[in-house]
Amino acid sequence: MTRAGTVAVVGKPNAGKSTLLNRIVGQKLSITSPKPQSTRDRVVGIHTAGDVQMIISDTPGLLNPQYALQHAMRASAIAALGDADVVVYITDAMQGPPPSLEVAANLERPPRGIVLTALNKVDTISAPQRDSLAAEIPRSFPISALTGEGVDSLLAEVAQLLPESPFFYSADDVGVQSLRFFASELIRETALEQLEQEVPYSVACEIEEFREDRTPVYIRAVMYVERETQKQILIGRQGARIREIGSAARKKIEELVSGKVYLDLWVKVLPNWRRKPRAMRRFGYRLPEGS
Ligand SMILES: Nc1nc2c(ncn2[C@@H]2O[C@H](COP(=O)(O)OP(=O)(O)O)[C@@H](O)[C@H]2O)c(=O)[nH]1
Ligand SMILES: [Mg+2]
Missing domain, CATH: 3.30.300.20 (K homology (KH) domain)
Structure with missing residues (x-):
């Protein structure tokens, strides 16, 4: 029996979404930058381990769109969010307890998929800060997309939540775009x-x-x-x-x-x-x- 499904990585600009996708697939698929709004459309990565396959979408940062390109960016993120079996809502742990995804993304209703909160950049805060933040936020995972800390635990939880299904891609596929x-x-x-x-x-x-x-x-x-x-x-x-x-x-x-x-x-x-x-x-x- 195998599991397979879609995972959307969403969050504010600069939270570390693209860095996390690259970390998970083990390759630089998605461009990253200290400058916000570097990702403009979804970038899809495939992660297959054992009997689980995740089809992971990195998305543009959620923000209030001001002009047409930002409308397209938001629409792309919202579409990935709506399609996902599991949503990884990624936040910058340095900024303290995050607002709920609904508030951060200005959603009218919660997404269909289960939402996990990844408290990212824990390499920049102390261990006690990390632990109290994680205790405060339900279904949260302290991680560092940069160093890899905590990413395996996050993935183990995601894997559990995916539906039973045959694989959609061959096990050695990493990306789907040209x-x-x-x-x-x-x-x-x-x-x-x-x-x-x-x-x-x-x-x-x-x-x-x-x-x-x-x-x-x-x-x-x-x-x-x-x-x-x-x-x-x-x-x-x-x-x-x-x-x-x-x-x-x-x-x-x-x-x-x-x-x-x-x-x-x-x-x-x-x-x-x-x-x-x-x-x-x-x-x-x-x-x-x-x-
Ligand atoms: N210290 C630290 N920096 C990170 C971490 N993850 C991402 N960054 C940095 O944060 C910036 C934004 O990352 P990026 O993945 O492009 O964010 P995105 O806009 O959410 O896709 C980049 O300079 C990354 O190197 C992390 O876990 N720790
Ligand atoms: Mg990005």
């Missing part, structure tokens, strides 16, 4: 690392060509920004910034495809794309129904 998707995310992550303040939030990455049949693998990608001034920043003095982003991103993509890559990276302006549903769809961000 190499194109992961490559564009790695380019965006590199832009987040190398750029200050508002600019990286305005970056969307589109893969125009991905030729795996060539050696090195040929990838042509465009980073779209919202304004001409952002384009200048992204390109940098005499192209220094774009070259650095390109070279760092290329190394990450080479790990992903286990081979040499030629990354042909461009910058273009698409004015105010984060507020434009059509532009967002083109970048693969799904808008909530009816918009």
Whole structure:
């Protein structure tokens, strides 16, 4: 008899959702960043151990949407939440006792699945603080997505709660999204690392060509920004910034495809794309129904 089901990792921006997904699947599937709102759409990881298979969705941070892209991000998180057999509500333990998921996510009703609270970043607080916090919050698990502490206990509980079911994926699958998707995310992550303040939030990455049949693998990608001034920043003095982003991103993509890559990276302006549903769809961000 096997168990299999869906798990949604949800929580506020920067709580450590993507770090937790990567920890669980043992690979860097989802981009992480000290800057909030790095995850824009769900990233799905598969974790199979023994007779249990978890299909885990990392989601964008729950926040009050201000513009179209944030509406799409919230909708993506809410959809994953609604689909899940088990919800892992992840909070930053440094911030003390969290509000309930319903309050944090502004939900009208509790989700269908069972909610476990993961009190993350316990590596940043003392053991007594950790223990009293865990005692205070029902069904909570003190963890550190960064060090791995407590993650096995959390997973053991999740496993117990999943329904009896055949596996949905083969036992050695880790991700389900395309190499194109992961490559564009790695380019965006590199832009987040190398750029200050508002600019990286305005970056969307589109893969125009991905030729795996060539050696090195040929990838042509465009980073779209919202304004001409952002384009200048992204390109940098005499192209220094774009070259650095390109070279760092290329190394990450080479790990992903286990081979040499030629990354042909461009910058273009698409004015105010984060507020434009059509532009967002083109970048693969799904808008909530009816918009
Ligand atoms: N100290 C500490 N930092 C963490 C932990 N988990 C995540 N972080 C950091 O918190 C930041 C946000 O993490 P990320 O996974 O991108 O958060 P997300 O927005 O919820 O997906 C990153 O700088 C992570 O390295 C943890 O357990 N301990
Ligand atoms: Mg994230």
